[in-house]
Amino acid sequence: MSDLQRSSEFDVQEFLTNYWQQKPLLIKQFYSHFHDPVSAEELAGLACEEAVESRLISCYGRSTSGATAAWQLRHGPFSEADFLATPEADWTLLVQAVDQWQEAVHQMLEAFDFLPRWRIDDIMISYATPGGGVGPHFDYYDVFLVQGAGRRRWRLGQRCDAQTATVERAGQAILPDFEVTADYELEPGDALYVPAGVAHWGECTTSGLCYSVGLRAPSEAEMIAGVSDLLVDSSDPARRYQDPATSQPPAHSGEIMASATDGLQQTLSERLSDPLWLKQWFGMAVTQPRYPELLEPLEQPVEFPALLALVKEQPLTRHPASRMAFTYLPAADQVLLFVDGECFALPAAELQLARELCQPSLGNLADLLPQVKSPGAQQLLAHLVSSGSLYLGDEER
Ligand code: SIN
Ligand code: CO
Numbered sequence: 001m002s003d004l005q006r007s008s009e010f011d012v013q014e015f016l017t018n019y020w021q022q023k024p025l026l027i028k029q030f031y032s033h034f035h036d037p038v039s040a041e042e043l044a045g046l047a048c049e050e051a052v053e054s055r056l057i058s059c060y061g062r063s064t065s066g067a068t069a070a071w072q073l074r075h076g077p078f079s080e081a082d083f084l085a086t087p088e089a090d091w092t093l094l095v096q097a098v099d100q101w102q103e104a105v106h107q108m109l110e111a112f113d114f115l116p117r118w119r120i121d122d123i124m125i126s127y128a129t130p131g132g133g134v135g136p137h138f139d140y141y142d143v144f145l146v147q148g149a150g151r152r153r154w155r156l157g158q159r160c161d162a163q164t165a166t167v168e169r170a171g172q173a174i175l176p177d178f179e180v181t182a183d184y185e186l187e188p189g190d191a192l193y194v195p196a197g198v199a200h201w202g203e204c205t206t207s208g209l210c211y212s213v214g215l216r217a218p219s220e221a222e223m224i225a226g227v228s229d230l231l232v233d234s235s236d237p238a239r240r241y242q243d244p245a246t247s248q249p250p251a252h253s254g255e256i257m258a259s260a261t262d263g264l265q266q267t268l269s270e271r272l273s274d275p276l277w278l279k280q281w282f283g284m285a286v287t288q289p290r291y292p293e294l295l296e297p298l299e300q301p302v303e304f305p306a307l308l309a310l311v312k313e314q315p316l317t318r319h320p321a322s323r324m325a326f327t328y329l330p331a332a333d334q335v336l337l338f339v340d341g342e343c344f345a346l347p348a349a350e351l352q353l354a355r356e357l358c359q360p361s362l363g364n365l366a367d368l369l370p371q372v373k374s375p376g377a378q379q380l381l382a383h384l385v386s387s388g389s390l391y392l393g394d395e396e397r
Contacts, residue, residue: 002107007032007189012114015193020115021142024156024198026184027191031111034189036148036209037104040127043209044083046095046102047076051291053096054078057134057170062090071135073170092132092204097122097290099320105211106320110360112144112213117360118286118325121216128152128204135169136178136201142215143194147186150208154192156182157199175199186210218285226281231271239267279327283338287323294321295340301386304378311366314392318362322389326354337380339389350377362390 047054054076099106138160166173
């Protein structure tokens with residue numbers, strides 16, 4: 001359990017009713033007694049690793065003349081020498097998905113238990129020096145900006161969409177016209193909730209860290225493509241176009257009569273209107289791991305009876321890179337369990353197992369395991385350990 005606790009002053013109901021997905025909110029002391037779960041040095045160390053996504057955005061020449069300032073973007077991995085060569089001010093280092101690399105950062109997410117865990121994408125951390133920041137922009141997803149050590153000035157702006165004018169600068173789509181609607185200075189432990197599409201602009205006042213808790217929101221195009229893929233995979237090649245019943249030869253040989261496509265329209269609509277496809281695709285999409293390569297399968301797969309014995313000695317833990325969610329389908333007497341982009345159907349009797357597997361902490365799972373009776377669920381549990389989504393051992397392995 002994390003020692004970073006959400007303040008009891010934060011009113012979840014009030015937030016969900018009046019702000020969530022509607023309007024921004026500055027939450028003073030969202031975390032009470034905040035302390036950084038990662039240091040600036042550790043963050044720089046992560047940015048030197050090959051497998052970690054990081055970028056450095058620097059602005060040159062601002063101190064001499066704002067008009068001639070030039071922005072530069074560099075992607076990691078970096079070396080120690082890169083950091084030694086950075087100036088005093090006007091740069092920021094951004095490291096993606098630190099929650100997947102550092103357990104203490106991962107545990108910051110416990111404070112967000114007022115949202116479904118599958119909605120949360122990752123925690124990006126930025127370290128910025130005075131004047132450093134990515135610039136005025138908007139994101140297509142909601143974000144909570146949590147201030148760590150140091151102070152950062154955040155300005156909020158207008159609502160934006162795909163039609164809003166942007167210019168490219170250091171790899172970021174920047175808003176040339178930023179209309180300030182609010183101006184805050186965040187202190188350690190404060191959080192600023194920014195709904196998708198709301199312009200924001202962070203500028204560091206004293207060097208420090210900012211944790212961006214980003215939400216996952218598939219686009220309409222992803223939904224259409226994803227559901228179509230499932231339909232394609234499950235379609236029967238024998239089901240093909242068939243002519244409508246007729247006793248007349250065509251009047252004009254090249255004409256496609258309306259009657260030729262009426263039946264197709266109906267077939268397509270029927271296939272698309274089955275809600276199961278959407279539920280399946282959605283569960284698979286929101287549990288897609290960001291870095292599947294972090295999930296290392298066991299060299300020797302484990303069987304369920306051996307697993308039952310092992311959990312008596314060691315706790316079962318979910319790999320921080322693994323994502324799980326479930327959907328209960330009472331009409332089908334089934335539970336769909338989604339693990340790392342895959343879908344597994346279980347009998348409804350295993351609903352409690354699905355719930356426990358998807359809890360942020362798996363503390364109750366060991367007690368539940370001996371009650372898991374369906375062979376499918378037993379195999380699945382052994383599979384999840386064998387594939388690396390779950391592992392035996394505690395969080396700080
Ligand atoms: C930052 O941490 O500087 C950028 C975060 C964001 O704007 O989403
Ligand atoms: Co942003």
